[in-house]
Structures are given as structure tokens and as C-alpha cells.
Amino acid sequence: MVSENPIGSLFTTFDNKIATVTFGHPASNSFPRELLDRLTAEFHNLSANPTITVIVIQSEGTGAFCAGASFDELLAVSDEGEGTQFFSGFAHLINAIRSCSKLVVGRIQGKAVGGGVGIACACDYTLATKNASIKLSELAIGIGPFVIEPVVSRKIGKTAMSEMTLAAEEWKSADWAVDKGLYASTFESIEALDIAITNFSAKLSSYNPDALIEMKNVLWDGTQDWEALLVERAAISGRLVLSDFTKKALSQFKK
Secondary structure, X not given: OOOOOOOOEEEEEEEOXXXXXXXXOOOOOOEOXXXXXXXXXXXXXXXXXXXXXXXXXEEOOOOOOEOOEOHHHHHHOOOHXXXXXXXXXXHHHXXXXXXXXXXXXXXXXXXXXXXXXXXXXXXOEEEEEOOOOEEXXXXXXXXXXXXXXXXXXXHHOHHHHXXXXXXXXXXXXXXXXXXXOOOOEEEOOHHHHHHHHHHHHHHHHOOOHHHHHHHHHHHOOOOOOHHHHHHHHHHHHHHHOOOHHHHHHHHOOOO
């Protein structure tokens, strides 16, 4: 069941050395800025927690994993500063996952769009169901996946990133995502996915924690400039979201 809370929900559970972070929002698990900030803060907190070695990130319900940014909040942006600030939410979240001292496992039970794809790509290891198709629809609404491009390109390569971006209205299947390296494996049901997540996370958490930390550093080597880069990219989206093209496109989704 997906949260009915209009500002979304976020909670963390602990099992031995594993922390499971669950987010939810009634609009297909999309992200208003406040929920983005809360999730970012939670990753910083868990990074400093010496009792855990693995973080699982998941969303509520059996439908979409994450529909990306809140369209209502995008429509409310009135100047470039507000736009940059909003898109910086995803920049800060991706950087929090990237710089987190714990390995992050993604549980993707359903479709992911835009920023949801970025979150999946930011995970160190990602498992999904066969229903977890993906799409980067930003060009269709007059902006682009500028903030998440570095993390998506790092995961699936620039060519696949371009294919997704330019075919902005086309869903890519979970099998396509496996072939490109986004998902490690896919499963026929959520139940099978949960068993795999439990088993993999337990095995991972049994390894030497110092080795896991060093491995995390190695995996993200060369991304130290992202603290500035992703915010610079947010400014591009923040400017474009003010265009008449984007306002008109977003208004079609407003309830």
C-alpha cells in the first residue's frame, strides 16, 4: 500500500547490519522537495552509523518504484533560483548515496521514471522485477535529465543513456536494463525479488566491513567533482522549467 500522506512518507528499519529505507508518496512514489531532503538526510545519518554495513532502498506498494519529481512543485517554480533549488534536491540525494560509506542495494519493484531511474542507477547493486521498466521522459516536457545524466551514464554507458533520453516517450524493459547493466537480475514476482534482496543483503553484510568501505570508495572513484557538477546541471533544468513549452506540458498532468 502506498502512503496517502500528501508530503510522502519515509521510514527506516534495522535487521542486524542491514538498514532498509522505505519511501512513499500517493503520486506514484514521486518526490516533492521535502521528501527528497528527508531521504538525503537519512543517507547521511546512516553513513555515520557504525552498526550497519548495507542499506536497502525501496518504495512502498506494488506499483511504480518512483515517478521522479513532483509535477505540482515543478509547476509552482516561479524563477530560476527556485528551479535550481528544486532540481538540486536530486543532485544532493545522488551525492548522498554516492558518498555514503555503506553499500546501497536497490529494490525496484515497478516502473521508474526520470529521477527514479537516477536513484536506481545510484545504487551499488540493483535487483528488480520483470515489471520494472524505465523511462527518461524529460525531453518530452521541455527539460532534460541533466542532473541524473552522470549517474545514469556511469551505470549504463553514454550510448544507452542517449538512447533513453532521445526516445523520451519510450519505455525500456527490465530485460533491456539488465542487458545494459542497470539491474543485476530480475524476478517474476515481488515475492521472489524480496527473497533475493534478503539473501543478497545478508551475504553482503557478512563480509569484512572495512573491505566493504574500501570497495565503495573504489566503485565511485573519479566522481569527486559531482558535488559541484550536479548542482550546475540543476541550474540548467531550473532555467528550462520556466519555459512556456514546459509549463504547458506539465499542466496536462496537473489534477
